[in-house]
Each structure stands twice: as structure tokens, then as C-alpha cells.
Amino acid sequence: MFKMTFYHLMRNKRTTILMILALSITLYFPLLSNALSRILYTQMMRRAEETPLIVVAKGSRFVAVLNTIYFQSETPDPLPMRVYNELRRRDNVQAIPIYNMFRARVPMHNAFESIPIVATTHDYLRFRGLTPKQGSLFFLPGEIVIGHELAEQSGLQVGDTILSEISSLINLNAIYPLSLTITGILEKSGTEDDGMIFSDLRSGWIMSGHFHGHGTPLELGENYILTAEENVATMRQNVITYTEVTEENIRSFHFHGDQEELPLTAVIVIPRDERSLVITAGRINAQDRYSAYRPSIVMEEFFGIVFAVNRIFNSYFVLVMTAVVCFISIIILLSSRLRKDEFNTIKTLGGSRFVVWKLYCCEYSMLLVSAMLLAALLTWQTLAIVKNMLM
Amino acid sequence: MIHIENLTFQYKVRNRTTPTIRIPALRIQKHRKTMLSGKSGCGKTTLLNLMTGILRPQSGSIHIDNQNITGMSDAARRLYRLNHIGYVLQEFSLIPHLKLRDNIKLPFYINPDFKWKREHQDMLHKLTQRLRMEPLLKKYPTQLSVGEKQRACLCRALITSPTLILADEPTANLDEENRDEVLHILDDYIHTEQATLIMVCHDKSIQNWFDDHISFKDINHV
Numbered sequence: 001m002f003k004m005t006f007y008h009l010m011r012n013k014r015t016t017i018l019m020i021l022a023l024s025i026t027l028y029f030p031l032l033s034n035a036l037s038r039i040l041y042t043q044m045m046r047r048a049e050e051t052p053l054i055v056v057a058k059g060s061r062f063v064a065v066l067n068t069i070y071f072q073s074e075t076p077d078p079l080p081m082r083v084y085n086e087l088r089r090r091d092n093v094q095a096i097p098i099y100n101m102f103r104a105r106v107p108m109h110n111a112f113e114s115i116p117i118v119a120t121t122h123d124y125l126r127f128r129g130l131t132p133k134q135g136s137l138f139f140l141p142g143e144i145v146i147g148h149e150l151a152e153q154s155g156l157q158v159g160d161t162i163l164s165e166i167s168s169l170i171n172l173n174a175i176y177p178l179s180l181t182i183t184g185i186l187e188k189s190g191t192e193d194d195g196m197i198f199s200d201l202r203s204g205w206i207m208s209g210h211f212h213g214h215g216t217p218l219e220l221g222e223n224y225i226l227t228a229e230e231n232v233a234t235m236r237q238n239v240i241t242y243t244e245v246t247e248e249n250i251r252s253f254h255f256h257g258d259q260e261e262l263p264l265t266a267v268i269v270i271p272r273d274e275r276s277l278v279i280t281a282g283r284i285n286a287q288d289r290y291s292a293y294r295p296s297i298v299m300e301e302f303f304g305i306v307f308a309v310n311r312i313f314n315s316y317f318v319l320v321m322t323a324v325v326c327f328i329s330i331i332i333l334l335s336s337r338l339r340k341d342e343f344n345t346i347k348t349l350g351g352s353r354f355v356v357w358k359l360y361c362c363e364y365s366m367l368l369v370s371a372m373l374l375a376a377l378l379t380w381q382t383l384a385i386v387k388n389m390l391m
Numbered sequence: 392m393i394h395i396e397n398l399t400f401q402y403k404v405r406n407r408t409t410p411t412i413r414i415p416a417l418r419i420q421k422h423r424k425t426m427l428s429g430k431s432g433c434g435k436t437t438l439l440n441l442m443t444g445i446l447r448p449q450s451g452s453i454h455i456d457n458q459n460i461t462g463m464s465d466a467a468r469r470l471y472r473l474n475h476i477g478y479v480l481q482e483f484s485l486i487p488h489l490k491l492r493d494n495i496k497l498p499f500y501i502n503p504d505f506k507w508k509r510e511h512q513d514m515l516h517k518l519t520q521r522l523r524m525e526p527l528l529k530k531y532p533t534q535l536s537v538g539e540k541q542r543a544c545l546c547r548a549l550i551t552s553p554t555l556i557l558a559d560e561p562t563a564n565l566d567e568e569n570r571d572e573v574l575h576i577l578d579d580y581i582h583t584e585q586a587t588l589i590m591v592c593h594d595k596s597i598q599n600w601f602d603d604h605i606s607f608k609d610i611n612h613v
Contacts, residue, residue: 004489004500011488011531345484348445349547350473351501352466 001355005362012335016367019328023371024378026324030317031379036386037310041303044070047191048295053269053277055083055284055292064291065298068098068266070192071116075101078263083290085260087267092276096123096268099204103165104180104197106154114165115150117180117197119204125186127270128193134158135184141202141211141253142245145184149194158182162197164207178207179244201264206245206253210262213245213253332363393419393442393555393587398451400441411437413612414451419603421456424581424588426598429607435591436481438607439557442589443476444468455555473502477548479558481591485532485540492528495519495546511550518546521576522569537564545573549580556580558590562597574600 009016047069056064057077066072078101087095099119105112118124122137125145135158138145146156156162163177180199188194205211245253255262269292271277277294284292336343343356395417401410411434419425429435440446442453444460453460455475460468472478485494495515499505519525522542532540541564548556556577562570574597581588590601598604 001500003493004486007490007493008488341482341484342486345480345486346497346501348443348478348480348484349498349501350469352469355501 001358001362005359005366009366019367020370020374022324023367024374026321027371027375028378030314031375032382033310033313035379035383037306045299048299051268051295052271053281053292053294055267055269055290058289058291061293061298062302064266064293065295067100069295071100071118071196075265079266080260081262081264082260084264084267087269092272093280094270096127097121097201097264098266098268099201099264101204101265102207104162105165106162108154115197117164117199119199119201121201130186130189130193132184133187138183138200140245140250141200141206142180143183144180144197144199145186146182147186147194147196148188151185156182158184177243205262208263211253211255213249392421394454396452398448400437400446400448414610415612417610419589421587422585423602425603425605426601427589427591427605427607428593433607434611435607436559439559443472443478443557473498475554477551477553477556479544479548479561481559485543487532490529490531491543494543495550497547498551514550518549522572538569541565552584554586556586556588560591562594
């Protein structure tokens, strides 16, 4: 039966190929979208589960989690350094500051791409198990380490410099572009960290204008002095600040204002145990201005929405698939008119009417199986390409 | 022995019946070659279809070797036809998307109980060799002449080693050489396998080849 069906399909190659293509394209999109959702879910949930708690300023929980642990571009409202310092003083948690506000332009594939600069401490790198493959970690402002994937795709090496992007044209305090020197390249981790730039917190505050350096009144001259009294000189606002940290000028860098108010975007909290997590989260959430989120719970909610949308698309694809199957049925039934003599011959030679139905079933099965195989192959190939892009 | 008694059959077209066959009695001897002749459209093919069980009479009976064909269920008649009857059809009815070899093997494809064995392979080889069809086995029916198709039909009818062969003008489109070869194969088969042949034929030149002759107008009382 399969032999007869196979010969029939091969004899009508064009029709067969068109039917298989129609079916496989219809199957391909839902297969791909569901597979991608699953892969994304697995990857993102693993990272979310590895991060016990984050503390952010009150706002969207999705923005907070996506920015803090996946380095997505939309940033939450700033969080003062004070929150980090308070958490750090507790003995039942470890706190890691994150300031993910700025980006750098990195040459990639004959163009420039905008890559987040994650200003943090070495605690973050230890927490994520990131160690340098080449060079060393950052220690001074203006020094950065880059992820393995970023180094491979951009061709950047230890000792190279890149520039930060203009973050906001209306932020007159911002320093841009800041020259950043690569001191190390991290080992491959297979996570989002592979595509990131990590710097000292002070580099982030330089870019935001909270930490700056400039020449002294004696070095710059009268034109930059607003007032001068004994040993105190007030500089004019037009004093030009350094856009590169060097051995010569690093001592001139300083803060203005209360350092407890220096901005962060989040604090990652690693509690000693579940009880500490609950207590810490409860205390933070009791305050008006800040929120503590468990990334795994937020991401479950996020993917709940994603999968709900997927289900709607799946229902749509089922309808499309039904329509395609109906059209293919029309083709097969129309061809049955042309095959009337064939079926009569089969009956004359002793074949039952079920033989004819078996032939139809075989035809449907072979077309469907071929289409599924083709759709699976296309999905597999697409996933291989997309996986590299997601990494 | 084939016994037909009080057989009546009529076609029903749009609620109107057209009497076709009314045969009070007919006896056909076993292991003999019987010629069935008659005018075109008189019902000879209908009689063959009744004998194979493809059609069911309104009344009467057909017994083949003491088996009441008309009393069997559809499934039983179908199986009997598959196992015991070789039918050489008038319109060849080869499957266009199967190569000649597969067309000849068609009874084995449509019946899972039939297993292709060494003896069938030998029979295929013998038949195709004698009918000079071996070079054509990989061809499709559309690539064959009318005569080649007719010989292929004969091969298909004989491949299952039937005991009763019903042939509907199998030599109609053959030249003399091929016609003689077909008749020789049938003769050989009938004597070797102790089979019975009933052939619809208008060719008076081969009338003497047959053992018996039935004129359809003599037996049909419509």
C-alpha cells in the first residue's frame, strides 16, 4: 500500500512537493514559536532562579528584572547607594550593587552596536562565576572587562579602548563620551554576561556626572574661576571635565554631594537562607519607595503572559492548518476522479473498498509525515541560528 | 464445472431498469477453452462480471466448482475472485503511475494475504519472457503500445495462478504473431494448471482453437 502511494506521489512530483511545502510551512511557524518560547523560558528561568532577590526603586517589576539580570535597555528609576549600604551592613545577606544605565559603541560585523555597560563590583563577577581568561579585572575608574562572546564578535583585545555613548543630550551633567580601557576578557559562561561590558561603579558615576575630574584653578587659570577667597575657589560651570581617566588625572576625580545618594539601578541580594530572604523582602516592600522582587516569580508571571499569547497564536495556527488540510483534501478528492479507473481496477481484481480508503490514508500520512519532517528540519536549523544570536 | 441457473440481471439507471441478462440454464465444462461470442452490447462482459462476482444478479445462481458465487457475501466473493479467478479486462486498466512490473504484481499489493514468493517470481519471468515483455518491465503504461498493454494484462491475470480465466477480447489489438503467442501461453497454462478458460472473442479465424463455442444470443432470453 505504501509502495503504491509512494509511486503515485512520485509520479505527480510537482503536486506532491507543493502539498508538502504548504503543510510544512503551516507547521513550521507554530513549531518554531513554541520551541523558541521553551528555549527562552529555560534559559531565562535558569538565570532568574540563580538570582534570589533584587531591590529596585518602585516601578515596573518586569523592567526591574529584565534590566538587572538580563541587561535589557529600559532602566528602572534610580536607587540610592544608601539602600545598598544598609543591606551590606546586615549579616544575613550579601548585597551587590548594579548600575546599568549606560552603553558603549562597539564595532561588530562592519557596523557599531550599542552594548550595555554594567557598573558593579567584583562581588558580581564572583557571584556569577566570571573569571578573566585574559588580562585582569577592573580596579580603577575607566577600566572595563568584556564578556567572551563580545570579545569574539568584536575582535576587541586587552588594552583596546572603546567610548561610551551619549546617554542623554539634555543631561548637562553627564560626561560623554568616556574612554574605557579593556583590562580583561572573561571566560565563556554561556549566559547573558558573555555579551556585556563590566566596569567599576565609579565609571558609571563618571558617565552620569556624579564623579568627575578637572584641572585645578591654578592649572586652568582665571577664566574658569567664579570666586576666589583665601584657599577656596569656586569654578565656573564651563570648566571642562576629563573624558579619560589617566594616571595623571585620576587624583583629581571627586564627588559632589552626599555619596549615600549616588545612584544605582538595582541591588542584587543573596540571602543566607529562605528565612533571611523573606525577612529582607518584607522589610524592603514595607517601605514606600523601594521594592524587592524574586526574579523567578516575576519571570514566571512574564512567561505566563508569553505562553498565553502563544496559545492564542496556536489556536490561530490550528485554524490555518485546518484550512490547509481542507485544501489538500480538495486536491486529493479531485484527483480521485482522475483515479476512478485505478480504483475500479483494484475492485475488479479483488481489492475491497477499504483498499481505496487505505490508499487515501497512506497518501495523507506520507504527506503529513514528510511535511512534519521538513518543518522539524527547518525549525532545527532556525533554532541553531537563533541560539547563537541569543547567546 | 460452471452452472448457471435462472440468472437474471438488469441495470438500474435513474430508477429505470434495463433488462440485460436472462439465462435459464448454462453449463460450462472444466479444463476447457470456451469461446463466448455475440453482438456488441449484448451483455457478454456483464455475464463475465457476474461470474467474477463484481455484479450481483437480481435472481438465479452461479456455481463454480460447487461454490455458490451468488450466495456469498461481498467480502467472500472478492476473496474468491482474488484467489481463483484471473480476469483479463477489456480496457486493460493498468495503473498509470506504476511501472509494468508493479502493475503485474498489483494483486499482491492490494491483498495483504498474498505473499510474493519464488514461484510467482518464476511465473513472472516465464510469462514476460514468452511474451517478450522483459525489456518493458521498467516502463510506465503510457510508454507502451496497445498490444503491449494487452499482454501485460494477461500477465497480471495469470500471475496468481487462477483456476478460472475470464478474458474479454484479449487478442483484439494484437498482430498475428502476438495473438498466436498469447493463445499458446493460455493453452499451455490451461493444460499445465488444469484451468478453465472463458473468452469473449469475435475473431472467427481462431474459432477452432477453442474446445466449445457459446453464442450469447442462444443462451440469453432477453
